[in-house]
Amino acid sequence: MTATHSTRMLILGSGPAGLSAAIYGARAGMAPIVVQGIQPGGQLTTTTDVENYPGFRDVIQGPWLMEEMQAQAEHVGAQMMYDTIVSVDLSQRPFRLIGDGGTIYVGDTLVIATGAQARWLGLESETRLRGQGVSACATCDGFFYRGKKVAVIGGGNTAVEEALYLTNHSHDVTLIHRRDGLRAEKILQERLFAHPNIKVLWNKAVDRFVGGEGNQGLIALDLKDTRSGELSRIDVDGGFVAIGHHPATELFHGHIALDEDGYIEVEPGTTRTSVEGVFACGDVTDKVYRQAITAAGTGCMAALDAERFLAEADFETVSQHNAQHAAAAA
Numbered sequence: 001m002t003a004t005h006s007t008r009m010l011i012l013g014s015g016p017a018g019l020s021a022a023i024y025g026a027r028a029g030m031a032p033i034v035v036q037g038i039q040p041g042g043q044l045t046t047t048t049d050v051e052n053y054p055g056f057r058d059v060i061q062g063p064w065l066m067e068e069m070q071a072q073a074e075h076v077g078a079q080m081m082y083d084t085i086v087s088v089d090l091s092q093r094p095f096r097l098i099g100d101g102g103t104i105y106v107g108d109t110l111v112i113a114t115g116a117q118a119r120w121l122g123l124e125s126e127t128r129l130r131g132q133g134v135s136a137c138a139t140c141d142g143f144f145y146r147g148k149k150v151a152v153i154g155g156g157n158t159a160v161e162e163a164l165y166l167t168n169h170s171h172d173v174t175l176i177h178r179r180d181g182l183r184a185e186k187i188l189q190e191r192l193f194a195h196p197n198i199k200v201l202w203n204k205a206v207d208r209f210v211g212g213e214g215n216q217g218l219i220a221l222d223l224k225d226t227r228s229g230e231l232s233r234i235d236v237d238g239g240f241v242a243i244g245h246h247p248a249t250e251l252f253h254g255h256i257a258l259d260e261d262g263y264i265e266v267e268p269g270t271t272r273t274s275v276e277g278v279f280a281c282g283d284v285t286d287k288v289y290r291q292a293i294t295a296a297g298t299g300c301m302a303a304l305d306a307e308r309f310l311a312e313a314d315f316e317t318v319s320q321h322n323a324q325h326a327a328a329a330a
């Protein structure tokens, strides 16, 4: 028999956004159900050292932080389910989501916190050295490269912002781009070109991330000229891949308003989406900040928005009921 789970607040995704929504939702009495998906805990479970999440003076581990957040959510009454949602029906309330084994999840409100994934170049050496010099987040990991040589790969807003950010820690930043023009906004380009500690290598693609002896991690990048095919090498201690992100919104195409990059659109200053009763938070709505703390903050906002929405919806139902009752009695 097909199992059905119903809740006042259904949360999809279990990174900092989803779990913060769960903590606030549970404490507001909405008995949330969190459907965890294929990467329980989200992107932080694939990072190691976390030094910028407030509240911890010592370095903490990303997977540990997510275990603690989940334990806190469960402690206050949220229920965790492990499933992969394969279809959604947002055409009427309550909303219905179906898992790959046929389990049905029904929510009076839905909080989407499915996150985003960094895009990688797809090189074997990149995977091997991830966390040992190769990163996709300068704000998260730049601090570990104080006084060292770093490179950023990409030519969009993210790459340029990351290169500029890295100058806070490094006096030797190289931006590597596969073409001879950037797609980043002009103002960012001007700041980049004016910075004395950043140089740009045009028409270059990374051929290989080069690791040192033993546990030394990244020591250099082998580059290939995209026009001549000529090979060259630059010595670096850190390589930041900044070639875009994929928001996890495949399920919602055609069901909810997405922007041109596939991120869920929310009403500015809120987590309200184009569908009443559906809220979105975390990296699935955010291509600018992308931090655990900002995801957690918007997760809290989503729970508060959902709670207010339900209170208003309940009030309207009661008012309608009373009006019908009064009319029948007259």
Ligand code: NDP
Pocket: 121, 153, 154, 155, 156, 157, 158, 159, 161, 178, 179, 182, 183, 205, 242, 243, 244, 245, 261, 287, 288
């Ligand atoms: P973009 O898609 O804008 O840029 C990706 C860059 O990576 C491009 O320069 C692209 O090269 C390059 N690239 C893609 N694939 C490869 C590859 N396989 N090898 C080498 N290079 C590659 O991504 P962003 O993350 O920069 O930005 C995404 C969106 O978020 C944009 O709309 C951006 O404006 C927005 N954003 C806004 C910010 C802000 O407002 N402050 C901050 C960050 C992002 P090519 O140019 O040749 O295609």
